[in-house]
Amino acid sequence: xxxxxxxxxxxxxxxxxxxxxxxxxxxxxxxxxxxxxxxxxxxxxxxxxxxxxxxxxxxxxxxxxxxxxxxxxxxxxxxxxxxxxxxxxxxxxxxxxxxxxxxxxxxxxxxxxxxxxxxxxxxxxxxxxxxxxxxxxxxxxxxxxxxxxxxxxxxxxxxxxxxxxxxxxxxxxxxxxxxxxxxxxxxxxxxxxxxxxxxxxxxxxxxxxxxxxxxxx
Numbered sequence: 001x002x003x004x005x006x007x008x009x010x011x012x013x014x015x016x017x018x019x020x021x022x023x024x025x026x027x028x029x030x031x032x033x034x035x036x037x038x039x040x041x042x043x044x045x046x047x048x049x050x051x052x053x054x055x056x057x058x059x060x061x062x063x064x065x066x067x068x069x070x071x072x073x074x075x076x077x078x079x080x081x082x083x084x085x086x087x088x089x090x091x092x093x094x095x096x097x098x099x100x101x102x103x104x105x106x107x108x109x110x111x112x113x114x115x116x117x118x119x120x121x122x123x124x125x126x127x128x129x130x131x132x133x134x135x136x137x138x139x140x141x142x143x144x145x146x147x148x149x150x151x152x153x154x155x156x157x158x159x160x161x162x163x164x165x166x167x168x169x170x171x172x173x174x175x176x177x178x179x180x181x182x183x184x185x186x187x188x189x190x191x192x193x194x195x196x197x198x199x200x201x202x203x204x205x206x207x208x209x210x211x212x213x214x215x216x217x
Contacts, residue, residue, distance in 0.1 A: 006100055007107035008196045009045075012203055013092040016041060017085045019207030026077055027214035031084065034210070038084045042091040051094055051133065052087070058132050059086055093125055107192065124170045131166050 004012070020034040042052065063082050067075040096104070105118055192200065 005196065006096070006104040008192065008200065009092060010104040011107065011200050013041070013088050015200070015203045015207045016088045019211045020081055020084045020088075022211050023081065024214040025074075028077070030210055030214040031077070031081055035080070035084045035087075038087040038091075042087055045091050045095045047091045047094050052090055054132050055090055055094075055128075056083065056086055058128075059090075124166065127169045127173065128166045131169070 016034060016037055020031065020038075023030055023034070060079065060083065063079060064075075067078045067082075069075075070078070108114075108118070110118075
C-alpha cells in the first residue's frame with residue numbers, strides 16, 4: 001500500500017472527486033483522464049478488487065434509479081462521472097485503518113458541524129461496506145458465485161433490506177458514541193508537513209487545469 005499520511009490521502013482523494021464532479025457536461029476526454037487517475041490511485045493504494053467491485057455494484061444500482069429518468073445520454077455521463085468519484089473515495093475508505101476516519105477529517109478546513117456530519121457519513125459507509133460483505137458471503141453460500149451471480153442476488157428487495165440494516169446499525173453506533181461521551185469533538189490535531197503541502201498544491205493545480213479546460217471545448 002502507498003505510504004501516505006491519512007490526512008494527505010483524504011485530501012488527494014477529494015482533489016480527484018471535486019475535479020471530476022465539476023467537469024463540464026459531456027467532457028468525455030477529461031472524464032477519461034480523471035478515470036485513469038482514479039484507477040492509478042486505486043492501484044497505488046492496493047485496494048481489494050473484490051470488495052471494491054461489490055461495493056461499486058451496489059452503489060451504482062442506487063445511482064441508476066436516480067439518473068436513468070434523466071435520459072440515457074445525460075445519465076450515461078453522470079453515471080460514469082459518479083463511478084470515477086466512487087472508485088476514488090471507496091479506494092480511500094477500503095484502505096483506511098479502523099476508527100481512523102476522524103483523524104483524517106481533522107485536517108479539513110471546514111466548520112466543526114460539517115466535519116461531524118462527514119464523520120458520521122464515513123462511519124455509515126464503513127457499516128454499508130460491512131453489510132455488503134455479509135450479503136456477498138450469503139450469496140456465495142447460496143451458490144451465487146461470480147459477478148453475474150452477485151448481480152442476480154442484488155435485487156430491489158435486497159437493496160431495500162441493505163438500506164434498513166445499515167441505517168439501524170448506524171443509529172445504534174451513534175447512540176453508543178453518545179453514551180461514551182461523544183459531543184462532536186474530533187480526535188487529535190493533524191497538520192501537513194512542507195512536502196505534503198507541496199504535493200497537495202500540485203494536485204490541486206493539475207485538477208484545476210483539467211476542470212477549467214473542460215469548459216473551453
